[in-house]
Amino acid sequence: MASTINVDIVSAEGQIFSGEAAMVFVPATQGEIGVAPRHAPLLTLLKAGEVRVKLPAGDEQSFYVGGGALEIQPTRVTVLADTALRAHDLDEAQAMKARQQAEEALSDRNSTIDIAEAQAELARAMVQLRMIEKLRKVRS
């Protein structure tokens, strides 16, 4: 029977690998697991590490994943890889940054800057209008 298994490695930013393999090794959260053809259906989360795909010809390809999820169906293995390195603390730090950026943007906004910008824009527009009028006059 089938001595190979269909492997798809996809990340949010694109497909990383797709093809037949003799065996796949993935870093699951509970420890590294090797997936041979006809492995039992399994769903698990991955931690950061290396996914190694042993091709039917015998050579190996390896991919780095920042974590993700693994799904094993009877004839198909799907690795949903994270491109980003993540951990709970890291996510929280990122969230803090996004929150701060919003706060800063909201607080340091002097309305005077707004007005100055608008005035400059108005002045530019006026010059343009005058130019257009001039052109019209010359043409007619």
Next chain:
Amino acid sequence: MAGAKEIRTKIASVKSTQKITKAMEMVAASKMRRAQDRMRAARPYAEKMREVIGRLQIANPDYRHPYLVERPVKSVGMVIVSTDRGLCGGLNVNLFKSVLVQIRDWQAKGVDVQLCVIGSKALQFFKRVRLPIVASVTHLGDRPHLDSLIGPVTVMLDMYKEGKIDALYLVNNRFLNTMSQKPIVQQLIPAEVVSSPDLQQHWEYIYEPSAADILDGLLTRYVESQVYQGAVENVASEMAARMVAMKSATDNAGKLIEELQLIYNKARQAAITKEISEIVGGAAAV
């Protein structure tokens, strides 16, 4: 020869503007193609994700993750994706208009709105209309990375978990084709993961560590990938819109140059005629 010099200067300035718009058009065209590729590349992940989540739900009908449960909506969160730079026609304005209509609608019903803005154009705009912005990220560039989106998405997901918002929406421009982009509002959570019968399978999964943990991890990633998809699609839309806007700007500049050239030639001709008639008049007087 009145104004000939001014006209010449104006022609030169319009010409250099035309060169710039032309260059921007070409740059936008090539960037658009790359953005479209990225858009396509991101699709298989979201599809696979939806499949797995759908199957998980079928396999565990008794466990309902908070992200999948509908609750009475008192407050909503919106992730608004915009561009960082202008000169892309009415792309952002159209998006903001449709968002504002939606927001006013909610506010009329007494629903609070909390915003998470991506891109400096949205930040500027929603600051001016004074809506509460809880998170923002700008300067993603032409190649948005998932890393930079995790932060703002986490803020919104945390707010959802804490019950500060009861639904989360994503707003971005959908890339229909080069000529048209359409603002769309899409519900992220509670996620509408359709469990179609063809996802039903005949095998039982082994879960490690547990179905709940896996579902949690997957749903978070699912939401992130949707936001990423939105960001990438918005970049493609931006480039397409900029390409079209710059093309019409280039064409307009061409027309303007033609007109100016005509005016210049007339002015020059008039000056010459005047000069000749002066000479002739002078000769006749002698």
